Amino acid sequence: MSNAAALNGEDFNPMTEGLRDGQRLSLDVTRLGVWDSYLMIALIDVMRRCHDRHIGVDTSGLPKGMAALLELSSRVPERTDAIKGVAHRAWLERLGESARSVWLDGFFLTQFIGESATSMVALITGRARFRPIDLWLQIQACGPSALPIVTLISLLVGLILAFVGAVQLALFGAELYMADLVSLGMTREMGALMTAIIMAGRSGAAFAAQMGTMNVNLEISALRVMGFTASDFLVLPRMLALILVMPFLGLYADLMGIIGGGIVAISFFDIPLTQFIQRTSESVHLTDFFIGLFKCSLFGVLIALAGCFRGIQCGRSASAVGEAATSAVVTSIVFIVVADSVVTLICHRLGI
Amino acid sequence: MRTMNRTDSVITVQDLTLAYGDIVIQKALNFEVRRGDIFVIMGGSGCGKSTLLMHLIGLQKPLHGDIFYGKERLWGVSSEQREQLLRKVGVLFQSGALLSSMTLAENIALPLAEFTALSKKEIDQTVSYKLALVGLAGFEGYYPSEISGGMQKRAGLARAMALDPEILYFDEPSAGLDPISAQLLDELIQSLRDSLGATIIMVTHELASIFAIGTHSIFLDSEAKTAIAFGSPDQLLKTSQDPRVLNFLTRGHPERAGQGVRHE
Ligand SMILES: Nc1ncnc2c1ncn2[C@@H]1O[C@H](COP(=O)(O)OP(=O)(O)OP(=O)(O)O)[C@@H](O)[C@H]1O
Numbered sequence A: 001m002s003n004a005a006a007l008n009g010e011d012f013n014p015m016t017e018g019l020r021d022g023q024r025l026s027l028d029v030t031r032l033g034v035w036d037s038y039l040m041i042a043l044i045d046v047m048r049r050c051h052d053r054h055i056g057v058d059t060s061g062l063p064k065g066m067a068a069l070l071e072l073s074s075r076v077p078e079r080t081d082a083i084k085g086v087a088h089r090a091w092l093e094r095l096g097e098s099a100r101s102v103w104l105d106g107f108f109l110t111q112f113i114g115e116s117a118t119s120m121v122a123l124i125t126g127r128a129r130f131r132p133i134d135l136w137l138q139i140q141a142c143g144p145s146a147l148p149i150v151t152l153i154s155l156l157v158g159l160i161l162a163f164v165g166a167v168q169l170a171l172f173g174a175e176l177y178m179a180d181l182v183s184l185g186m187t188r189e190m191g192a193l194m195t196a197i198i199m200a201g202r203s204g205a206a207f208a209a210q211m212g213t214m215n216v217n218l219e220i221s222a223l224r225v226m227g228f229t230a231s232d233f234l235v236l237p238r239m240l241a242l243i244l245v246m247p248f249l250g251l252y253a254d255l256m257g258i259i260g261g262g263i264v265a266i267s268f269f270d271i272p273l274t275q276f277i278q279r280t281s282e283s284v285h286l287t288d289f290f291i292g293l294f295k296c297s298l299f300g301v302l303i304a305l306a307g308c309f310r311g312i313q314c315g316r317s318a319s320a321v322g323e324a325a326t327s328a329v330v331t332s333i334v335f336i337v338v339a340d341s342v343v344t345l346i347c348h349r350l351g352i
Numbered sequence B: 001m002r003t004m005n006r007t008d009s010v011i012t013v014q015d016l017t018l019a020y021g022d023i024v025i026q027k028a029l030n031f032e033v034r035r036g037d038i039f040v041i042m043g044g045s046g047c048g049k050s051t052l053l054m055h056l057i058g059l060q061k062p063l064h065g066d067i068f069y070g071k072e073r074l075w076g077v078s079s080e081q082r083e084q085l086l087r088k089v090g091v092l093f094q095s096g097a098l099l100s101s102m103t104l105a106e107n108i109a110l111p112l113a114e115f116t117a118l119s120k121k122e123i124d125q126t127v128s129y130k131l132a133l134v135g136l137a138g139f140e141g142y143y144p145s146e147i148s149g150g151m152q153k154r155a156g157l158a159r160a161m162a163l164d165p166e167i168l169y170f171d172e173p174s175a176g177l178d179p180i181s182a183q184l185l186d187e188l189i190q191s192l193r194d195s196l197g198a199t200i201i202m203v204t205h206e207l208a209s210i211f212a213i214g215t216h217s218i219f220l221d222s223e224a225k226t227a228i229a230f231g232s233p234d235q236l237l238k239t240s241q242d243p244r245v246l247n248f249l250t251r252g253h254p255e256r257a258g259q260g261v262r263h264e
């Protein structure tokens, strides 16, 4: 073992190959200079090989530190039942497994929705256990601080609607009707939809990350032991906050969108302000507002559900928290768009 | 193994099997905890002590077997009944598990505000008193992230005893504490038992505190996947023949078993 610089496990192979049963391997390191963990790994390998072939190894020639390390590394036997196999699985098995996980996901989601509904009932009957201050904190986090981004997005969406509409309407010389298009489009659809998508990205992701981290830290377990349920203590304030805040944000988004449309109408298509306002107030009815506001609250519930569900489901690692936040946003947006289509369809059928 | 007599026991564990999925961690656990015991759960790292605790406090459902609080079953009843049973239980988790978005005072006040009729002022006083007991007087306004690991442990302890529960579970209360704090903690645990008549079940590796305050114990082994010794720690040290138990109780020097390993 003199030329330690170039030693690795393979170099020892020939040494052990030549040995026969009953022989002993004696290690002599008198000329060894500097050594590190690689030598230890190689030695452990040699010793295991010899052990398998019932060849005794004489370690008395090793320096004291090395012998001690060798002894330490073998003192606690390997837990064979603890080794996780990274078994290769056939595609059919993987397919089945993903189908099963989708099914389980749906099952847990239903269960979660049931629990949240129970908490809502508990809230109405005054038995829900949560801190009112948490509700205020959530309202603050979801509402006022979302105003800047809602302003920007809805102003621009109003602007875009106005442009796209006006170009088409100009073909008939009916540019004035862009006021109808923008105001109806914003109040019935885009105001609620854009607000919901913004809130899914802001609050939905935040809920999932908060609850996911609480899960990692066992905070949710601690709450359960203290007699609080996650659905009362954590989900309820978040859901209520969104239900309360979303209609206001939606209304505000409507207003901003109409202002955006007005800017386009006045500055690019020379429509007088008074006329724009008049067309807007004639075309939009209170029902349109209410439909928009109802959608906002509905989306609020869906965002809170998706965010909290992904958070509670979260595994116990940093990457799991990241995944929870991502899938909270994806789930909320899917929920929002599906719910929006359903509501629009129902409104169409009912003629409102 | 002690005889099964469910009348005077606070907690009875019958034929309990603990598992994650289908990986069994411990099986065939049978023991009982009597009122006023300081019951120590011992065993090597990773043998399933925390897992056993999670089962005892109803956070994980056993694969097999049952747990009784007094005469009431913990599993196989509705979750409301389970919650009712666990109302008299306080828990310190291995990681502290304080709510990170709340100050220490808010953390401790949480159960007080919900489950007692105390006024705001009385709650504040109780919070300060409990924090003072664990040596954290004056830290009311700190967030868990602003204090050290050992301090979080102690704050968790203060929260566990907020409601003066009849049964206290501590998962490694003295891990991360300096010898003096650990000694104070032992005294605190003992006086909780003596003054409030609390029953204490704790997981600990701290030999000094095992011998100083433990009245009963159970030794879990990860190879055998079950409990391999029962009894008071002192008695185990004197009479146990099992090298695994002796090694644990003597820090790997069983030959010194007779000569006072008890670190005063
Ligand atoms: N969430 C989990 N999923 C799967 N296995 C787990 C999980 N948590 C723990 N285990 C396994 O259960 C065993 C027991 O873990 P546990 O945390 O109860 O050990 P412990 O006795 O408390 O150890 P320590 O003294 O180090 O705290 C370990 O071997 C671990 O691999």
Ligand SMILES: [Mg+2]
Pocket: B049, B050, B051, B094, B171
């Ligand atoms: Mg543990």
